[in-house]
Amino acid sequence: MDVITVVGIGPGDPKFGLLSHEALFEKADLILGTERHLEILPPQYAHKGLIPSKKLGEMRELILSYPEDTEIVYLVSGDPLVYGLGKWMSEKFPGRVEIFSGISAMQYLASRVFLPMNDAYLTSSHAKVPNFDLIMDLEKVFMVTDAKVGPYQIAQEAVQRGLKKTIIIGENLSYEDEKITILPAEEVEDRDYQMNVVVVMDER
Structure with a gap:
């Protein structure tokens, strides 16, 4: 065999x-x-x-x-x-x-923004609804997302809870059209995101 x-x-x-x-x-x-x-x-x-x-x-x-x-x-x-x-x-x-x-795409994004993963929680929203109560209670979360639960939906979970969170969005990571955006949760746009990974972390 x-x-x-x-x-x-x-x-x-x-x-x-x-x-x-x-x-x-x-x-x-x-x-x-x-x-x-x-x-x-x-x-x-x-x-x-x-x-x-x-x-x-x-x-x-x-x-x-x-x-x-x-x-x-x-x-x-x-x-x-x-x-x-x-x-x-x-x-x-x-x-x-x-x-x-x-x-992994998570590791790649962390290296691009010089963000240690030692204290990070890893999760995914592919074909499931994440445990947002848990995610929003943690200091640093890396998440692989899909079209239904993407950067905007994740950011809105923070906004609705009145939390000050920074959202890091990595799109098309490692490709020529790679795009990495870092902004407060309330500024995340409601648009289509391409092959993305999201980091949710406490504002510093």
Whole structure:
């Protein structure tokens, strides 16, 4: 039984990826990932790429449809164990998964604004409503967000509670159109935000 290697490719730009990528691509029979993830493949390995279904059940069936001696590499954003597929893959394919952690978008944003993560709480609003009572009670929270609960909605939770919070918004992190905004919660605009990470922290 061969290993399914789940690789965190970092926040986006290939220069933040692991140095061992090339060896993994060469060894692989099949490389899974979204269209954006597969863009990092060198031309000689592009034919190995396949975009799986976003539905976890269908994704599992796809992997199971290949012989167990198939060398599979699964490319995911950031760090597979920071609100990624790492936990799910290790549970669904016990004994077969190896994880290579990349730099998460949260870590990347912290480095760009020189913000230590030692005392930070990490969470996500993907497909769920966060515990805002907890979040607003903490000094520093990093959050991966989605279209339903994004920077504006998060900021409004602070405003409605009368809290003085600073909001740091990182959009399209590591890409050419990267944008990082730091402002008081009451000044966060109600607009569309692109592939973002939000930090909520007490004003200093």
